[in-house]
Amino acid sequence: MTAGTGTAAPAGVSPAARPRVLRGDIEGLRAIAVLMVLLYHAGVPGLSGGFAGVDVFFVISGFLITSQLVSEARRTGTVSLARFYARRARRLLPAASLVLVVTAVAGWLVLPPGRRGELGTDVVGATLYVVNWVFAGREVDYLAEDSAPSLLQHYWSLSVEEQFYVVWPLLILLVLWLGRRLRLSLTSGLTLVLGLVVAASLAWSVLATASSPGTAYFATTTRVWQLGVGALLVLLSGRLARLPRRVAAGLAVAGLVAIAVTVVLVDRGTPWPGSAALLPTLGTAAVIAAGPAWPSSPPARLLGLPPMRFLGGLSYGLYLWHWPVLRLLAETRPDAGLGLRLAVAAGSVLLAWATLHVVENPVRFSPVLARRTARGLAYGAASMAVSAAVGVAVLQTAPTFDPDVLADVPPGSGAIGLVDPASRTADELAPVADPRVVYTGSGPVHPAPEVATEDTPRAAYGAGCQVQQGATEITPDDECVFGDLDGPVSVALVGDSKALQWISALEPIAELEGWRVKVYTKSACGFVAVEAEPDCVAYNAALAERLATPGSVPDLILTSMVKYGGEELGTSLADHLRPAVEAGAEVVLLADNPAPSRAELPDEMTLYECVGAHPDDYGACSYPSGRGSGTPALTVASEQLDVPLLDLGRWVCPGGGPEPACPPVVGGVLVFRQGSHLTATYVRSLTPVLHSELVRLGVARTPLQEIEWAVAAPGRATTGER
Known part of the structure; x- marks a missing residue:
């Protein structure tokens, strides 16, 4: 704001330094x-x-x-x-x-x-x-x-x-x-x-x-x-x-x-x-x-x-x-x-x-x-x-994030400890008898709360694979490719940042399955055309056409989103996916994960701030279980297209006791990094869970007995360059 008081200058001040007398209406x-x-x-x-x-x-x-x-x-x-x-x-x-x-x-x-x-x-x-x-x-x-x-x-x-x-x-x-x-x-x-x-x-x-x-x-x-x-x-x-x-x-x-x-x-x-x-x-x-x-x-x-x-x-x-x-x-x-x-x-x-x-x-x-x-x-x-x-x-004085520290996360950390070992090769995964024994109430946390916001899919974001708001250009085919670059199976990861968070688990899965995963994600832009900004609508229209074009049709499309909505939003998602489905692509929808709101946490903090503020009692930051905000629309699209909806919510909010049922730290791993996004470390701990479920759906081929139940290493993904 340009300032001026209109007051008189002290004696001895040169005329050039004296303020002009401002109009009273302008002061008002x-x-x-x-x-x-x-x-x-x-x-x-x-x-x-x-x-x-x-x-x-x-x-x-x-x-x-x-x-x-x-x-x-x-x-x-x-x-x-x-x-x-x-x-x-x-x-x-x-x-x-x-x-x-x-x-x-x-x-x-x-x-x-x-x-x-x-x-x-x-x-x-x-x-x-x-x-x-x-x-x-x-x-x-x-x-x-x-x-x-x-x-x-x-x-x-x-x-x-x-x-x-x-x-x-x-x-x-x-x-x-x-x-x-x-x-x-x-x-x-x-x-x-x-x-x-x-x-x-x-x-x-x-x-x-x-x-x-x-x-x-x-x-x-x-x-x-x-x-x-x-x-x-x-x-x-x-x-x-x-x-x-x-x-x-x-x-x-x-x-x-x-x-x-x-x-x-x-x-x-x-x-x-x-x-x-x-x-x-x-x-x-x-x-x-x-x-x-x-x-x-x-x-x-x-x-x-x-x-x-x-x-x-x-x-x-x-x-x-x-x-x-x-x-x-x-x-x-x-x-x-x-x-x-x-x-x-x-x-x-x-x-x-x-x-x-x-x-x-x-x-x-x-x-x-x-x-x-x-x-x-x-x-x-x-x-x-x-x-x-x-x-x-x-x-x-700001804390610094060291990705190498996260490479040392114990193999059985995070969500892995929630899964009953006897169910890992069975028809359905089951939780351990009392999930609360896996909850962490104090002590070391990966990542540390003060650097939680930096625990992201760093390779994908560092390469600019998340198209920013306002942009409509789709990344070229040879960029933002992860997993097995020469793999015979093409996979498209589509949606907003809630879809991209899963790349931390998809990359190691892709390397085992021979998948060539191409990222098509855009910030704040689920794969829909309603309740979306014009740049999002334009991007999604072009992407829907790309995914249905002969020679560009992927074998598998994985998508998720955080946008809340019901039938109209779900129908829009289905309409965008349908041309690719009709062209031969398989589709698996990933349910949006449950997440806390500030109102559910002490002093309306974020979850990672709450954990940092309660070093002796992480349980003070627990929150009620619920459904991810984007899941209702994803459910509608699943029903309209008759494609599977894979919900890993119970491995984020496992329950096992009186409300609130969702712990902030599981097996020494901080669950959330920012808002509703899971930390990349927690997603890596979900890798065998996601892989097992994809095998059960028939879209992944690795025998259940060969899936390694350990926290995957941090992303080593390429972006299409050798």
């Missing part, structure tokens, strides 16, 4: 924007669209910074990049760096060790003003499923603004240069350039929000148009000043109504930003546009009331402080009620006030820093260096 808009965000994050009912306060800030920021740049360009014929960035450094970095350092230290003390890696990354990303892209990538990363919001998630909007303001002064200089050669006025040139930028960014925002909303929310390219709308107001200020007073007042009222409607009617289910963000963006623009024609209109006087000016002056610091303190409250007191959340939010107002007067203003108005541009830039570099160093220090 700042207050509205920060209150929207603050109360929304505090969980106040009825303010479901409060997150759009950021959109209000974007328009204000575009207007204010462009006012400064254009004024300088008109006055001097150029823009001093050094002075511009020195001013930005003195204004933004004191508070931003302070909050980063404090949050990093507090997070290191409060968060589980396993989250230090993300915390350190976020501190460095926020310091460099690129953290919005870090969050955009995390939104489409299956590993981020069920992860808690970052303590620094609000810094994404600051990153968007600063990236815009790296480019915007350069564009102004380019327009000045071209204008002198083409005899084009600055206003005309900038209006043309900005108009093109706003139109292109808005169009991209609509398209990207429809195809990949998680990424679109944080991306700079989908937000530039909002800053550009504010900038355009500066170029139109002459015409706006000539508006009739009644028109101006009506425009301001309409803008405030648009913002209010956004707060009440928009919610987290609204695709954002996209076209929906036009409402608060244009509403804010309308209020700003009305100001020059009638500065003392009733709406302007209302916005300029002393309490509004006070909050508007604190808006930058308040925005910085409110989110970390509310998130730290949620981490330490997840059951905190609305009263406590509001009290903490009010405390952030005091933090913002103290930061303004003790840190921000002394640096901003320092004669020593303001007198020479180089000093301001040096201060900025030093501030960023300090917060970046703190982020790196946090990263250095």
